[in-house]
Amino acid sequence: MKKLKLQSLIVLLLMALILPLSGMAQTRTIKGTVYDEDGKPLSDVKVRIRGASKVAVVTDANGFYTLEVDEFTSEILYFDKEDYDRREIDVKGEDVLNVKLYSDVRYNAYGAKVDREPATVEFRNGILNFETADQNFKLWFDNRVYVDFAYFPTKDVYNPIGNGVNIRRARFAMKTRVHKNWYGEIDLDFAGSAIEMKDMIVGYYFMKDGKDYAHIRVGHYKENFSMETTTTSRYVTFIERSLVSKMAPSRHIGASYTQWGKKWLFIGGLYFQAQGENEEVIWSQDKNKAAGLDEGYSATFRGVVTPLNDNEKVLHIGAAYSYRTPKTSAEVYKGYRYSTRSFTSINRKKYLDTDDIANVETQQLYGIELAGAYKNFFFQSEYIGTQLNGTELNKEVGVEKGYIDGAYAQVGWLIFGGKYNYNTKEGEFTQITRGKDWGDLELAFRFDYVNANDFDAKIYGGAANGYSVGLNYHVNSNVKLMLNYNYVDHDRYANGKGKLYIGHDVNGELTKDFTQAVEAKGDGGDDYGIIQARVEIDF
Numbered sequence: 001m002k003k004l005k006l007q008s009l010i011v012l013l014l015m016a017l018i019l020p021l022s023g024m025a026q027t028r029t030i031k032g033t034v035y036d037e038d039g040k041p042l043s044d045v046k047v048r049i050r051g052a053s054k055v056a057v058v059t060d061a062n063g064f065y066t067l068e069v070d071e072f073t074s075e076i077l078y079f080d081k082e083d084y085d086r087r088e089i090d091v092k093g094e095d096v097l098n099v100k101l102y103s104d105v106r107y108n109a110y111g112a113k114v115d116r117e118p119a120t121v122e123f124r125n126g127i128l129n130f131e132t133a134d135q136n137f138k139l140w141f142d143n144r145v146y147v148d149f150a151y152f153p154t155k156d157v158y159n160p161i162g163n164g165v166n167i168r169r170a171r172f173a174m175k176t177r178v179h180k181n182w183y184g185e186i187d188l189d190f191a192g193s194a195i196e197m198k199d200m201i202v203g204y205y206f207m208k209d210g211k212d213y214a215h216i217r218v219g220h221y222k223e224n225f226s227m228e229t230t231t232t233s234r235y236v237t238f239i240e241r242s243l244v245s246k247m248a249p250s251r252h253i254g255a256s257y258t259q260w261g262k263k264w265l266f267i268g269g270l271y272f273q274a275q276g277e278n279e280e281v282i283w284s285q286d287k288n289k290a291a292g293l294d295e296g297y298s299a300t301f302r303g304v305v306t307p308l309n310d311n312e313k314v315l316h317i318g319a320a321y322s323y324r325t326p327k328t329s330a331e332v333y334k335g336y337r338y339s340t341r342s343f344t345s346i347n348r349k350k351y352l353d354t355d356d357i358a359n360v361e362t363q364q365l366y367g368i369e370l371a372g373a374y375k376n377f378f379f380q381s382e383y384i385g386t387q388l389n390g391t392e393l394n395k396e397v398g399v400e401k402g403y404i405d406g407a408y409a410q411v412g413w414l415i416f417g418g419k420y421n422y423n424t425k426e427g428e429f430t431q432i433t434r435g436k437d438w439g440d441l442e443l444a445f446r447f448d449y450v451n452a453n454d455f456d457a458k459i460y461g462g463a464a465n466g467y468s469v470g471l472n473y474h475v476n477s478n479v480k481l482m483l484n485y486n487y488v489d490h491d492r493y494a495n496g497k498g499k500l501y502i503g504h505d506v507n508g509e510l511t512k513d514f515t516q517a518v519e520a521k522g523d524g525g526d527d528y529g530i531i532q533a534r535v536e537i538d539f
Contacts, residue, residue, distance in 0.1 A: 033059075036101060049067075077089050120133070128539075140175055144169055148532060161349070171190075172187075181207065224267035239534050251276050252271040265303065296327035298327075300320070304317065316371040338404060364389070382408060383407040387401060388401065401457065408466075414435055414442050418442075443470070464490045467488075486532070487528070493514050502524050505518060
C-alpha cells in the first residue's frame with residue numbers, strides 16, 4: 001500500500017511540472033509594411049492568421065504591422081483591404097515580411113469605377129454561358145450557321161430552275177440577364193453577304209418566388225402572331241416554313257407584354273415600322289421627310305390554353321388577332337403585298353405574288369392554332385386569314401375588301417424514343433430530347449396550302465398546295481442534319497406578278513397570262529419537286 005502511495009505521489013509531481021511547461025509554447029514576432037502597387041504604404045489593412053476567427057492586427061498610418069505568431073498556429077497570413085485583392089502568404093521562417101497589395105478596382109472607358117463580380121464559365125448543351133453565383137448576371141451566345149443544298153429533279157417545267165448551294169443563315173446573337181430582372185439581346189444575320197438586323201430587345205422580367213411569370217419587351221423583334229412563325233428556325237421541323245407563314249407579320253419595332261401560367265399564355269403588343277433591312281429604314285425616313293407621314297401601327301394579340309400539359313403530353317389551343325394600319329417601312333405606302341418562295345431560298349422565283357395591292361387603309365389578321373404531343377409523337381396545325389380593307393381597294397369593281405388565306409398541318413415522329421418538349425412561356429415546341437446517346441431520327445410529314453386569289457377584289461396572287469416529307473438526324477444538342485422532299489402544285493394564277501410562265505396559249509406558245517392559258521382548270525401553273533438538305537450547327 002505504501003508503495004502505491006509513493007507511485008501516486010511521483011505521478012502528481014511529474015504532472016505538476018509538465019502542465020506549466022506545456023503552456024509555454026514558443027512565439028515569434030513577425031513585422032513588416034504593406035504597400036500598394038505604386039509602393040505607397042497602405043493603412044487599415046487587416047492581418048489575420050488563417051483559421052483564426054478574428055483579425056489579429058491592422059496596419060497603421062505608415063502601413064506598418066507587428067504580429068505575434070506561436071508555433072502551434074497556422075503560419076499562413078491573410079492580408080485584406082477593401083478595393084484590393086486578398087493576399088495569402090506563408091510566413092514560415094520569416095521575421096520581416098513586406099507585402100504588396102494590388103487594387104481590384106476597375107474603370108470603364110469613361111474613367112468611372114465599375115462593380116466587379118466573378119462569374120463561372122461553362123457550356124450548357126454546347127452553348128457558352130457566363131453566370132455569377134447569385135445568378136443576377138448571365139450572358140450567353142446563340143449563334144447558328146445553316147448550309148443548304150437543293151436539287152430540282154423535275155425538268156418538265158415552264159420556268160427553268162437551277163440547282164444550288166447557299167448559306168441560308170449565319171447568325172451572331174448575344175443575350176443577357178442583368179441585375180436579375182433586366183434582359184437584353186442583339187441578333188444579326190450575315191447570310192447573303194449582307195448584314196441584317198434581327199432581334200434587338202430590351203426587356204424586364206417580373207418574378208415571384210424566384211421564378212419568372214411575365215415580361216415586358218421593347219425593341220425590334222417578331223410580333224406575337226402564329227406559332228410557326230415565332231418558333232425559332234433552330235426548332236422548326238422542316239427546312240423552310242409553310243407557304244402561309246409569310247402572311248404572318250415578322251419583325252417590327254414595338255413593345256409587348258407577356259404573361260403565362262402552367263396552362264395558359266397571353267401576349268399583347270403594339271408595333272410600328274420594320275427596320276431589319278436598310279431599304280426599310282430608307283423608305284420610312286423618305287416618307288417622313290417628303291410627306292410627314294405617320295409610321296403606322298399594328299395591335300397584335302395572341303392567347304394560348306394548354307388543358308393538357310405535363311412531362312409526357314401537351315395539348316395546345318391558340319388564337320391570334322392583329323389590327324394593322326399602313327406602315328411607312330413598306331415600299332408602297334397603303335400597299336399590301338403577299339409573296340413567297342416555294343419551300344426553298346435557292347430557287348429565287350416567287351410564283352405566289354399578289355404584287356402591291358393599293359389603297360389598303362387597314363388590315364386584319366386572324367389565326368387559329370391546334371397542336372399537341374405525346375412522348376415521341378407530335379402534330380401542329382394553323383389557319384391564317386388576311387382581310388384587306390379600303391374604300392377604294394379596287395376602283396374597277398368597287399370592292400372595299402379583299403381576303404386571302406392558308407393553312408398547314410404537320411406530324412412528327414422521333415423514331416428512337418425521344419420526346420417533344422413544349423415551351424409554355426412562348427407557346428411553341430422547343431428543342432427535342434434525343435432517344436439515344438448517338439442522337440435520334442425524326443420522320444415528319446406536312447401538307448399546306450395558300451390561296452392568294454380573291455377574284456371579286458381582282459386579286460390574283462396565285463394558289464398552291466404543298467407536300468413535304470422530312471427526315472432529320474438530331475446528332476446532339478448542337479448539330480442537326482435535315483433531308484426534305486417537297487412537291488408544290490401551283491395554280492395558273494401563280495405567275496410571279498406576270499413574270500413567270502403558267503401554261504400555253506392557243507398557238508402552243510408559253511404564256512404568262514392566265515387568261516390566255518388553254519390548259520384545263522387545275523393543270524396550269526408550274527408544278528415541281530425539290531430534294532434539299534441542310535447541315536446546321538447552333539452554338
